[in-house]
Amino acid sequence: MSDKCTEGGTCSSCGSADSCSAEEKQKREAEVLNARLAQIKHRIAVMSGKGGVGKSTVAVSLAVSLARRGCRVGLLDADIHGPNLPKMLGLDNKRLQAGEDGIIPQPVMENLSVVSMAFLLENPDNPVVWRGPLKHTVIRQFVADVQWGELDYLIIDLPPGTGDEPLSVAQVIKPMDGSVIVTTPQDVALLDSRKSVVFSQQIEVPVLGVIENMSGFSCPHCGHEIDLFKQGGGRKAAEELKVPFLGAVPLDPQLVVSGDSGQPFVAAFPETATARAFSEIVEKLEQSLQS
Numbered sequence: 335m336s337d338k339c340t341e342g343g344t345c346s347s348c349g350s351a352d353s354c355s356a357e358e359k360q361k362r363e364a365e366v367l368n369a370r371l372a373q374i375k376h377r378i379a380v381m382s383g384k385g386g387v388g389k390s391t392v393a394v395s396l397a398v399s400l401a402r403r404g405c406r407v408g409l410l411d412a413d414i415h416g417p418n419l420p421k422m423l424g425l426d427n428k429r430l431q432a433g434e435d436g437i438i439p440q441p442v443m444e445n446l447s448v449v450s451m452a453f454l455l456e457n458p459d460n461p462v463v464w465r466g467p468l469k470h471t472v473i474r475q476f477v478a479d480v481q482w483g484e485l486d487y488l489i490i491d492l493p494p495g496t497g498d499e500p501l502s503v504a505q506v507i508k509p510m511d512g513s514v515i516v517t518t519p520q521d522v523a524l525l526d527s528r529k530s531v532v533f534s535q536q537i538e539v540p541v542l543g544v545i546e547n548m549s550g551f552s553c554p555h556c557g558h559e560i561d562l563f564k565q566g567g568g569r570k571a572a573e574e575l576k577v578p579f580l581g582a583v584p585l586d587p588q589l590v591v592s593g594d595s596g597q598p599f600v601a602a603f604p605e606t607a608t609a610r611a612f613s614e615i616v617e618k619l620e621q622s623l624q625s
Contacts, residue, residue, distance in 0.1 A: 367478040383526025393491035401446035405486040411450035424596025512542035519567035543580035
């Protein structure tokens with residue numbers, strides 16, 4: 335691609351019939367990005383140090399809980415290689431559509447919409463084989479080219495670890511209100527979650543708190559509490575790292591069924607202990623951001 339638009343053509347960035355330099359294009363793209371971000375009050379990244387801790391489930395549950403409280407919420411699936419949110423939200427085989435002012439995010443329910451790489455794949459079995467620069471570009475487009483409108487919250491579901499996507503999100507979405515770190519109670523998960531806390535601090539994204547997921551299990555037959563993955567590790571790690579502890583979320587077998595069937599658990603089963611735990615976490619987040 336040359337530094338100038340094709341003579342006699344139109345600029346893809348500004349729509350002008352005149353040619354413009356690469357520097358001018360970047361300036362206009364930055365203006366569009368900043369205009370989108372100006373309509374979003376709070377931006378929260380959901381992170382984990384390792385896979386398998388239920389990070390995407392937490393991201394969906396937080397977004398749905400906020401939407402049910404009347405907040406306008408956008409859910410950005412920044413897991414480029416493993417975009418699972420559409421499956422969890424019952425949006426399989428959906429595609430993104432172009433609107434007058436950009437891409438239209440997929441509606442989930444009242445006050446909630448989502449954008450995901452999964453909406454761009456012709457076949458869900460096709461892998462996304464991209465290096466860092468391409469992933470950075472699509473994350474930027476998921477913000478600048480999407481008609482998010484006015485949002486109270488943008489929840490960003492990041493892939494596990496401390497690689498390209500968290501760095502790109504921190505560079506593109508400025509300023510970030512903070513990150514939520516998801517862990518399970520066992521030591522191996524806590525080891526990686528501590529890295530996520532330090533990583534978030536290093537890239538100057540405040541840590542809003544730690545969530546201990548899969549914290550205990552209540553037998554549906556006898557009601558006996560079972561510590562499948564231990565309990566209390568997330569709270570202890572948060573205290574040691576001097577960051578807030580947002581809460582412990584008990585494991586519920588129906589959570590797995592809901593995710594596979596595309597039915598958000600906290601909306602379908604609001605009276606369960608797990609849904610109430612998410613509601614309390616959301617209250618803490620809102621209080622923290624308002625203070």
